Amino acid sequence: MEKLARKCILKIKPYVPGKPIEEVERELGIKEAIKLASNENPFSPPAGVLKAIKAYLPRLNRYPDDHGYYLINALAKKFGVKRENLILGCGSDEIMELITKAFLEPGEEVLFGDQSFVMYRIITQIMGGNPVAVPLKNYTYDLPAMAKAVTDRTKIIFIANPNNPTGTIVKDKEARDFFRDVRKDVIIVFDEAYAEYVEDKEYPRSLEIIRENRNCIMLRTFSKICSLAGLRIGYGIASPGLIACLGRVRLPFNTSSISQIAALASLKEKKWASEIKRINSQGKKYLYGELEKMGLDYIPTQANFILIKLGDKAAKAAESLLRNGIIVRSGLIGDCIRVTIGTQAENRKFVKVLGAILKK
Structure with missing residues (x-):
């Protein structure tokens, strides 16, 4: 076969x-x-989330809201952005895949840390891209080395922050220096699945970078601190132009009604x-x-x-x-x-x- x-x-x-x-x-x-x-x-999950799920069960005969109206509105309010800055995914993993589907041509390069989330390599290979793994330094993303690894074929850079499996972070100044050193037509993705656990005050302010109109995408998930791993729902924040491109390759009804309801309820907790x-x-x-x-x-x-x-x-x-x-x-x-x-x-x-x- x-x-x-x-x-x-x-x-x-x-x-x-x-x-x-x-x-x-x-x-x-x-x-x-x-x-x-x-x-x-x-x-x-907390009682309020379980109650919201139970209340919705009789309506499972209907398709979900394709654009997640209420959840998108709540996230827009939480982060101080517009609806057009947001997209929902079946976990943040799906949005990573949408990024490669929307932007990666066969043979173009995707950079990521060599000891990082394995899905970066897999989604690159699925699209016929060239995965480029840059060694970590002291178990942390080495952003200066990544900047030097950029070539004219580089299209996307994934930065797991905190990194999985090491738990380390790159800090705000490092991130800003990195954006200064990398071509503006390279899409930089901050995978922040564990952001809510971070205690370091120097954690990068990704939203500020997005507001500066850089080609930056911030990914988050409800799977970790919100206890919704079994429902598979995450979200991405970026410029309206980038989000519109992701929407072109997103399958309809990619997030279930229950996952949207649970995620919305979790934002109140x-x-x-x-x-x-x-x-x-x-x-x-x-x-x-x-x-x-x-x-x-x-x-x-x-x-x-x-x-x-x-x-x-x-x-x-x-x-x-x-x-x-x-x-x-x-x-x-x-x-x-x-x-x-x-x-x-x-x-x-x-x-x-x-x-x-x-x-x-």
Whole structure:
């Protein structure tokens, strides 16, 4: 069947998600496995969101609002932009794909960090583009090196900020210097899936850059701090011209009614989101302390996950954790495992089991 496929897709290594809890429990014959592999919010959506979903259920016989009128209006108000500056997607991943569909010609280059979100490479290859992975510096996007890597074939640059899987950020001055150094006809995408967790005051102000009429697109999602990963909804903010181009390649009804309703309700849960951020920060500090007690190095994070250095023990440690019902990610960076910051009980169980594994 490969003879029938487009040649460019034969090079693609399919995305491998973290194992679902149910699959691990079936395979191991256990109960109460915990998933710390996919950077999800460990808490259920707030009551107000669940109530809004339940109230809408009798109307599922109707197609969704194709343009997400009420959600777009709420986001426009939240960020101080116009409706024309916004687009909704089935997760921010879909908007990334729309960007390559709308702007990338075969053979043109897409730049991204070499240890970053794997989908940048995949969506580039799908469109027949040339993926260019620029090495990170100290586990962080090296923007000066990326600026030097730009050629006359460069069309799009993806910057994961915070970066997945390292949790590091580029700061506002670095971002502004980067925009100054890069050609204005290159589209720069800030993938800010974990922005709501950031505590660093020097985090870039992407909206200001967009308002300066640069070819910049900011991506965000409801999957992380809003606890809506299962509903797949995200959004992009950019100039009306860029958004209009994305709209040309967007499939109709790409976000479901339930996802729109839930996302809209979640925007009203500001106190709840602040509490989630506080709990994440508390869990992060706890894990830092416990890892230091075990003599383990880690990368300080601005997100809801931590990259832990385990050397040549990383893969085996991940396997052993899995056998103990704890799902983490390995293989993203050779000598590390990535662990989502969970509930306090989940964090304690992870620390206890990891400590026992490393003592063997």
